[in-house]
Amino acid sequence: MSSLRESELWLLSFYRQSEIAGALFFGRLAKNIRRGAIQRDMAKHFADESQHAWYWTRCVHELGADVQNLPFTYQDQYIEAGGMPVNMMEILAVTLAFERRVIGQYVAHSRAPGIAQPVVDTLATIMTDEKWHIRWVTEALDGMKAEYGADVVTATLKRYIDADREVYRSFLDEYAERMSGLMQFKSK
Amino acid sequence: MMLDSNVIKAKVAELLRVDPMKVQDDTIVSDLVADSFALVEMVVELQEQTGIRLMQKDLQGVRTVGDLTQVMVRLSAAA
Numbered sequence: 001m002s003s004l005r006e007s008e009l010w011l012l013s014f015y016r017q018s019e020i021a022g023a024l025f026f027g028r029l030a031k032n033i034r035r036g037a038i039q040r041d042m043a044k045h046f047a048d049e050s051q052h053a054w055y056w057t058r059c060v061h062e063l064g065a066d067v068q069n070l071p072f073t074y075q076d077q078y079i080e081a082g083g084m085p086v087n088m089m090e091i092l093a094v095t096l097a098f099e100r101r102v103i104g105q106y107v108a109h110s111r112a113p114g115i116a117q118p119v120v121d122t123l124a125t126i127m128t129d130e131k132w133h134i135r136w137v138t139e140a141l142d143g144m145k146a147e148y149g150a151d152v153v154t155a156t157l158k159r160y161i162d163a164d165r166e167v168y169r170s171f172l173d174e175y176a177e178r179m180s181g182l183m184q185f186k187s188k
Numbered sequence: 189m190m191l192d193s194n195v196i197k198a199k200v201a202e203l204l205r206v207d208p209m210k211v212q213d214d215t216i217v218s219d220l221v222a223d224s225f226a227l228v229e230m231v232v233e234l235q236e237q238t239g240i241r242l243m244q245k246d247l248q249g250v251r252t253v254g255d256l257t258q259v260m261v262r263l264s265a266a267a
Contacts, residue, residue, distance in 0.1 A: 086243065156244075
């Protein structure tokens with residue numbers, strides 16, 4: 001029998017689903033990038049997101065449950081809110097906004113009281129990778145300032161950070177009950 | 189170098205692996221792709237192959253293949 005509450009199972013399934021969506025996104029990008037540090041780092045990012053989906057799957061199974069198949073991901077609403085990215089600079093900007101949200105969410109989760117040890121371990125493992133994701137994307141974006149202009153890069157990043165806030169706000173409104181469970185985890 | 193609209197249409201057909209006859213000026217671009225990300229992939233690859241840099245604002249209002257080729261021809265002429 002599972003030790004997970006329904007709201008916890010939903011949240012861990014949501015994490016897994018978002019990691020899978022991220023892996024598919026970066027996998028398709030990595031396939032097309034022809035050269036340089038971005039080619040290398042994008043492929044690593046793709047591999048990490050795939051691993052994270054596996055870690056969450058394993059975690060849920062260790063807790064005696066099967067992951068839920070959710071019909072949406074957090075990323076689904078990004079294009080609607082921030083507009084479709086059409087070049088690598090805009091793709092990296094939306095990625096950075098998203099990665100900041102991910103690490104913020106995982107940090108908040110890791111500070112919640114009484115979370116199960118497999119969840120603690122999984123969060124710790126994934127956050128190591130997430131910190132590197134933020135670092136490489138930030139450096140790649142910095143490297144594009146010469147080509148696109150620092151003002152354009154900064155404005156693009158701000159646009160997607162604003163879009164992320166909008167998406168997160170509407171996400172919290174829609175799933176308030178389940179997300180509030182994050183701060184109410186009890187020892188099992 | 190100014191790009192030719194027929195060259196762009198041929199590249200769009202090639203990148204999306206669709207029959208070139210289906211890539212006409214009045215074809216809705218989103219009708220050619222399975223999902224929005226395929227559109228992102230195509231546009232990024234199109235820039236890679238043509239050397240033309242597109243920004244999100246350049247593609248605002250672009251619905252058809254003709255709209256897209258007009259934007260790219262204009263930008264290539266200005267480059």
